[in-house]
Amino acid sequence: MIETVSTTAFTDQKPGTSGLRKKVKVFQQQHYAENFIQAVFDVLDDRAGATLVIGGDGRFLNRVVIDKAIRMAAANGFSRVLVGQGGILSTPAASNLIRQSGAIGGLILSASHNPGGPDEDFGIKYNVGNGGPAPEKITEAIYARTRTIDAYRIVTAGEIDLDRVGTQELGGMTVEIVDPVGAYADLMATLFDFTAIRGAGLTVAFDAMSAVTGPYATEILECRLGFAEGTVRNGTPLEDFGGHHPDPNLVHARELYDLMVAEDAPDFGAASDGDGDRNLIIGRGIFITPSDSLAMLAANAHLAPAYAKGLKGIARSMPTSAAADRVADALEIPAFETPTGWKFFGNLLDAGRVTICGEESAGTGSDHVREKDGLWAVLLWLNILAATGKSVRQIAEEHWARFGRNYYARHDYEGVDSAAADALMATLRDKLAHLPGQKVGDLTIEAADDFAYHDSTDGSVSSNQGVRVLFAGGSRVVFRLSGTGTSGATLRVYLERYEPVSGQLDADTTQMLADIASAADAIAGIVRHTGRTQPDVVT
Template sequence: MAFRTVPTTPIADQKTGTSGLRKKVTVFQQPHYLENWIQGLFNSLPQEQLHGCTLVIGGDGRFYNSVAIQKIICMAAANGVGKLLIGQNGLLSTPAVSAVIRETHSYGGIILTASHNPGGPNADFGIKFNVSNGGPAPESVTDRIYAATQALREYKIADLRPVELSAVGTTSPLPHFVVEVIDACEIYARLMERIFDFPAIRALFRRPSFRFLFDALSGVTGVYAKRIFVDILGAPAEALVNCTPLEDFGGHHPDPNLTYAKHLVDRMYAAQGHVPVLGAASDGDGDRNMILGDHFFVTPPDSVAVIAHYWRVIPYFAREGRIKGLARSMPTAGALDVVAQRMGVEFHETPTGWKFFGNLMDAGLLSICGEESFGTGSDHIREKDGIWAVLAWLSIIAHKSAALPLDKCATPADIMREHWTTYGRHIVMRHDYENVDSAAAAAMMQHLMTAAVGHSEADLKALAKDPTAQKCDSFTYTDPIDHSVSPNQGIRFYFSTGSRFVVRLSGTGSSGATIRLYFEAYDSSPAAPTADPKSSLAPIVAAALNATRIAHFTGRDGPTVVT
C-alpha cells in the first residue's frame, strides 16, 4: 500500500486552544482543512514517540464525526502511528477518552467534539488533542501544533478502505498498523464502579420514594447513561430521555443549563404530577452536568462544594482517608473556598480551563474541582466529567436517605439548605452574550482595562454608578507546578459588600465572541436559604452594565442566556 503525499498550503485560522479547534462544519469540509490540522498535530509531536505509538480516537457523534475519523485513520497510518483505539460507532465521551488514555497507557487521544455547541451540517465541529495524562494539551503543545500547521507544504495519507466501526474488534489495514474498535463504555463504567458505592446507589433506585430523570440532550452521554444508570444500577428505562446520540442533537443546543435543557427544566418545575427527586443533564460530549431537584436548581459552585463536603461517602476518596486539595476556576463563586477553609484543606484558584487543574492533580495537590460553566470533576481522570458528578449526587442522596423510612428520601433542596445553614450561601448568576462581533467584544474589554483595572475607588464608583464599588483587577495566574504565567484571564470588579462581578471572553465558540458576566454575592444570615437570587444580585448587575457599557459595545439589549 503506497502512501500519498498531498501538496497543501498553510491555513491561517487554525489556532488551537485548550478546547481544541472549533469551527463551522462547512469550514472543516473545505479542501485540506482537517488534513492540515491533523498533519500539523503529527508534525508537532516528537517523531520517535509518534512512530509505533497508540492513540485513542472518539467523538460525540455530531455531524462529520464519522467522516473525520476515517480521514484520521488514513493519515495516522501514513504517519507511522502503530495502533488506534476507536470507540464503537466512533463514539467516546470526552471523560471516557481521558479514562481510556490513562487505563491503556496510550500516547494521547484525538477527540472530535465542539462540546456544548450545536451540531448539524450548518452547525459546529471541533477537534482537540489530549496528552498522555488524559488531559487537554497544554499551551506549549497547542502552540507547537499551530506553528506546525503554518509551516505545512504537504500532508501524508494512505488510501485505505473505510474501517468498519460498528462492531467491537481488531483489524490490521496495513502491516504494523492496527485499528481496534473498543466498547465505548466498558473502561469508563468499570472506573465508575471502582469510585462509587454502587450497591448503595442500587438501593436508592429501589426506594419507592426516589424518582430520577436524566437528559443526555441527544449527546454521547446517553450511551453511558443506559449502561450505568439502567443496566448496572437498575434505574427504570423511562428515567432516561434524549439518550440516543444524534448528529444534530435533535436540532437543539446540547448545553445543560436552564435555557437549553428546557425539557428537563419543564419536568422538574412541573405544576402537576410526580416531579423526580433528582434531575440531571449532560452536554454533547459528556463533560458538563446540571443538577436539579423538585422546583430547585443546584448551581455549579454549590454542587462542587456539596460534593467536597460529602467526600467520605465516595469510596475513591474514603479509601485514601483524606482530600489532597480543592480548586475552582476564578469566575466560579467561592462556595468551595469556605468548605476548604473549614476542612483545613489546601485550596487553589485557577483560570478557566481544565489543564490548570490537571497540573495540580498530577502533582498530587488536588482531589475535587469545578468550574461555574457546569464542569465538575476529580483526579480520577484529567477532564471534567458529567456522569461522575451525577453519580456523586446519587451517592450523597443515598447516604442522606439511608436512615429515613422507605417512603421518604433526601432531596437536593434539603441537602442544599442544610449546606447553606452551615457554610452560608453564595448567590450567583451568569449572563452570556453569545456570537458577539469579535472586534466589539475586544473593544469592551479594552475599555475596562483602561477605565477600571487598577483605578481608584472614586473612579470605580463613578464608572459603576455604585457607592460600594471598591477594586478592579485583571486576573493573572502563576502555575505553582510549571511556573507558567497566564495573564489577563478575566476582569474582577469588587464591592465593599463582599459582592463581585467578573467579565471574560469565552474561547469555546466556533464563530464571533462570547462575553460572559458572572455575578456573586455572599449571605451568611439565617435567611440566606430563602433569598431570591435576582433581587439579591440586582444592584451588582446594574453596576456591571454601567461599568462595562456592554449595551453600547455590543448593541444588545440583554444576554442570550441567563443562568
C-alpha cells in the same frame, strides 16, 4: 499505500481553550481537517510506535474525520489506534481510555455543548498522555505548525469498519475498535457505592440531550443501578442532537426543568452535554448552580468510597463562585483558583495537590480522569443522596446554613461583533487602576484586576484571563470573552453576591443580583459597546 499530499496552510487554525472549533463547512474545506491533524502529529516527537486514542461525540462529520485521522495515524508511524465503536467516545471516557491504555494521547472530535449538524459546529481537540487537554506549550506549537504546513501524509488504501468491535489492520498499523462504554462504566463502579444507590429507592430523570452520554447513562443508570426504563431521556446520540443545542442549562434543558418543578417530580434530575463532560443538577423544585454543586459535592464527597479518606484540595476556575473556597477552609485543605480550561486543573491533579475540580460552566470532576465528567457528578450526587437519605433541597439548605450562600449567575452575550467585544475589554482594562474606592450604586469597589495565574507546578504564567471587579463584602463581577464559540465573540459576565449565614439564604437569585447586574453595565458599558440591552442566555 502512504501518500504525501501537498497542501496550503490555513491562517485560522489557532486552538482555543478546548481545541479547534469551527463551523462544519469550514472543516469540509479541502485539506482543512487533514492540515490540523498533521500539525498535531508533527509536534509529537515520540509518535513512532506509539498508541493513539480516537473518538468523538457522534455529531455530523464525526465518522468522516475519524476515518481520515486513522489513515493519517497509520501514515505517521503510530503502531496502534484505539477507536470507540461507531466513532463514539465521550470526553471523560476518552480520557480514561488514554490513561488505561498507556497511549501517547488522543484526538477527541467534538464541539462540546455547541450545536451540531451540517450548518453547525465541529471541533478537534488533542489530549496528552495524562488524559487531559494539551497544555498551552503544545497548542501553541500546533498553531505554529498549522501556519507553515505544506503537506500531510495519509494511507489511501484499505477499508476501516468503525462498527465492528475487534482488531483490524491498516497500513501496518493495528486499529482496535473498542466498546466505548464498558471501561468507563467499570471505572464508575469502583468510585461509588452502587449497592447503596440501588437500594435508596430514588427516582431519577436524566436528559442525555440526544448526545453522547445516552449509551453511558443507559448502561449505568438503567442496567447497572436498576433505575426504571425510560429514566434516560433522549438517549440516542444524533448527528444534529435532534436539532437542539446540547448545553445542559435551564434554557436548553427546559423540558427537564419543567418536569423537576412539577408536583410529581422525581427526586433527582440531571443532564449532560454534547460530549459528556458537563452536567446539570436539579432536585425536586430546586436548581443547583454549577458553582454550588462543586461546593456541595466537595463538602460531602467523603460519603462515596473513592473519597472516604478525604480530599487533598479543591480547585475552581476564576469565574466560578467562591463557595468551594469556604468548603476548603472548613476542611483545612488547599483551595486553588485557576484560569478557565481543564488543562490547568490537570497539572494540580497530576501533582497530587487536589482531588475535586470544577468550573461554573457546568463542569466538575476528580482525579479519576483528567477531564470534567458529567456522569461522575451525577453519580456522586446520587451516592450522597443514598448515603444521607436527604433530598437535594435539604442538602442545599443545610450547606448554606453552614457556609453562607454565594448567589450566582452568568450572563452570556452571544455573537457579539468581535471588534466591539475587544473594545469593551480594552476599555475596561484601561480603567482598572482607577476603580478601587469608587461607588456604584450601593456597592463599593474594593479591588479590580486582570486575572493572571502563576502555575505552582510548572512555573508557567497565564495572563489576561478575565477582568475581576471585587466589591466590599465578598461580592464581585467578572468579565471575559469565551473561547468556545465559532462565530463572533461571546461576552460572559459573571455576577456573584455573598450572603453570610446570618443573611438572606432563600431569596430570588435574580433579585439578589440586580444591583450587581446594574453595576456591571455601569462599569463596562455593555449596552454602549454591544448594543445589547439584555443577555442571550442566563445560567
